[in-house]
Every structure is written in structure tokens, then in C-alpha cells.
Amino acid sequence: MSSDLQQFPQMLTVAGIDSSGGAGINADVATAFAHHVYPATVVVAVTAQNTYGVQGATLLDTNIIEQQFASIADDLAIKAVKTGMLGDREHVEIVAAALAKYDLGPIIIDPVMVAKGGAKLLTDDAITAVKEKLLPLATLVTPNLLEAQQLTGITINTPADLAAAARALQALGAQNVLVKGGHGAGDELTDYVLLADQSAFTLVNPRLDTTRTHGTGDTYAAAIASNLALGHDLKTAITLAKDYLYATVANEIIVGHGHGPLNHWAKGE
Numbered sequence: 001m002s003s004d005l006q007q008f009p010q011m012l013t014v015a016g017i018d019s020s021g022g023a024g025i026n027a028d029v030a031t032a033f034a035h036h037v038y039p040a041t042v043v044v045a046v047t048a049q050n051t052y053g054v055q056g057a058t059l060l061d062t063n064i065i066e067q068q069f070a071s072i073a074d075d076l077a078i079k080a081v082k083t084g085m086l087g088d089r090e091h092v093e094i095v096a097a098a099l100a101k102y103d104l105g106p107i108i109i110d111p112v113m114v115a116k117g118g119a120k121l122l123t124d125d126a127i128t129a130v131k132e133k134l135l136p137l138a139t140l141v142t143p144n145l146l147e148a149q150q151l152t153g154i155t156i157n158t159p160a161d162l163a164a165a166a167r168a169l170q171a172l173g174a175q176n177v178l179v180k181g182g183h184g185a186g187d188e189l190t191d192y193v194l195l196a197d198q199s200a201f202t203l204v205n206p207r208l209d210t211t212r213t214h215g216t217g218d219t220y221a222a223a224i225a226s227n228l229a230l231g232h233d234l235k236t237a238i239t240l241a242k243d244y245l246y247a248t249v250a251n252e253i254i255v256g257h258g259h260g261p262l263n264h265w266a267k268g269e
């Protein structure tokens with residue numbers, strides 16, 4: 001369908017719902033709204049979780065997942081898409097097929113594998129499908145250190161290892177790579193970015209002394225997708241997203257008793 005009316009910036013998140021509201025689709029929607037971007041959602045999984053951990057998860061029937069994509073593609077003008085929790089191999093493949101079928105703009109793949117409390121959000125046998133089906137579609141892939149190691153088989157101990165892992169992710173087909181450093185040691189956290197033109201840069205921030213970091217990875221990728229939907233280039237989109245993420249962690253809100261959610265009002269814009 002077409003219209004001459006100027007469409008409001010729109011992004012799509014393809015992920016799981018978090019009953020406690022802090023991660024997954026909930027974080028993505030909050031992030032998009034805070035960026036004045038309209039979020040559409042393809043729900044892949046429903047989770048029962050809170051700030052202590054994940055108590056249950058159900059993957060939706062693949063037919064309704066395909067239908068959600070079709071409904072959105074028939075009507076909305078999506079300018080960027082991000083994926084989060086995809087659950088298992090079958091769901092990774094269904095999502096990859098839909099991403100290849102529809103033009104949804106730049107594709108951010110957040111290869112979510114394990115939740116903060118340690119619960120698995122992706123089965124082991126799905127990792128091959130992520131590598132073979134999703135990464136070749138990725139404008140940007142945003143693994144944390146553990147996910148980068150799982151996807152590449154490279155143990156990351158040094159900056160050289162980090163650079164090698166990012167290159168290996170490009171070799172698997174991702175055009176641009178952001179390896180997040182939240183799981184690193186020390187007082188400073190370093191994210192490493194390798195762009196398609198082979199230029200690389202780091203984003204360094206102090207580690208904030210807080211346990212309220214539920215949904216940091218989701219929020220980061222959703223902020224990048226939102227910035228791309230707004231028309232920013234990728235480097236600017238990543239830099240602005242990092243600023244947004246830092247503010248949401250730095251300005252704590254007290255919700256729950258474990259790894260609490262972020263403050264999406266922190267920027268107040």
C-alpha cells in the first residue's frame with residue numbers, strides 16, 4: 001500500500017516479551033518511544049521472568065510469526081529492524097526467511113543467547129543457524145563477549161583477540177560488528193566496533209556500580225535501530241545509542257529486587 005503522506009519514523013523489533021518489562025520487546029518499545037520512533041513488534045517468544053531470572057519461556061507457533069511479518073510489511077513503512085531472543089533453530093530460520101523476504105531497512109542482529117541470571121534463551125543447536133542464516137543478512141551484529149566467542153570459536157582475552165573475533169564475524173557475513181564489553185573485567189567497559197570499510201573504533205565508559213542492568217543489550221540494539229530509522233549513519237547511530245544506554249543505567253529506578261530494569265526516562269527529551 002502506498003500513500004503520499006509523510007510517514008512517521010518506524011522500526012521493528014523481532015524478539016521475546018519479558019513479563020517484568022525490562023528486557024526484550026518491552027525494552028525495545030520503551031527505547032523506540034524515547035527516541036520518538038514508532039515501534040512495531042513481531043513476538044517470537046513469551047517469557048515468564050522477573051529481575052531474579054527467567055522462570056519460563058514459550059516460543060510461538062511459526063505461522064503466527066510469519067503472519068505478523070506479513071501484516072507489518074503490508075502496511076507500515078519500517079526503516080530499521082532488530083532481532084533479539086529467537087529461541088531455537090526453527091525460529092531462527094523462520095525469522096531469517098522473513099527478513100530476506102521483506103524490505104525492512106538495515107538489519108541489526110542481537111544474537112541473544114543467555115539472560116543475565118544465566119537462563120538459556122537460544123538452544124545450542126540454533127547457533128549454526130544464526131551463523132549460516134542470520135549473519136549473512138546483518139547490517140550490524142551486536143554480540144556480547146560470550147556470544148562473540150560462541151559464534152567465532154575465538155577465546156577473547158586481549159584487544160587482538162577482540163579484533164580477530166570481529167573480523168571473523170565479518171567473514172561470516174555481517175557487514176558491521178559491535179562487540180559489547182559489559183561482561184569484561186575492570187573499571188572500564190570497552191565496546192569494539194568494526195565497520196564495513198574496515199575502520200575500527202572503541203567506545204569506553206566507566207563501569208557503573210549498579211545491579212540494575214536488565215535489558216542493556218536489548219536497549220543498545222534498539223537505540224541503534226531507532227537512530228537508523230531516524231536517518232543517522234551507522235557510526236552516529238551507535239555513538240548516540242551508547243550515550244542513551246549510559247544515561248539509562250546511570251539514572252537508576254528501583255523496580256524489583258534483583259537485576260532491575262533501566263530508566264528510559266533518563267534523557268527526558
Ligand SMILES: Nc1ncnc2c1ncn2[C@@H]1O[C@H](COP(=O)(O)OP(=O)(O)OP(=O)(O)O)[C@@H](O)[C@H]1O
Pocket residue numbers: 023112114115116143144145180181182183189190191205206207208209210213214215216217218220245246249
Ligand atoms: N554496570 C555497567 N555500567 C555501565 N555500562 C554498562 C554496565 N553494564 C553493562 N553496560 C553497558 O551495556 C552494554 C551492553 O552490555 P553487555 O555486554 O552486558 O550486553 P548484553 O550481555 O547483551 O546485555 P544483556 O544482558 O541485556 O543481554 C555495554 O555497552 C556495556 O558497556
Ligand SMILES: Cc1ncc(CO)c(N)n1
Pocket residue numbers: 015016017018023024025047084085112114115116121214215216217218
Ligand atoms: C525476552 C528477553 N529477551 C532478551 C533478554 C536478554 O536481555 C531477556 N532477558 N529476555
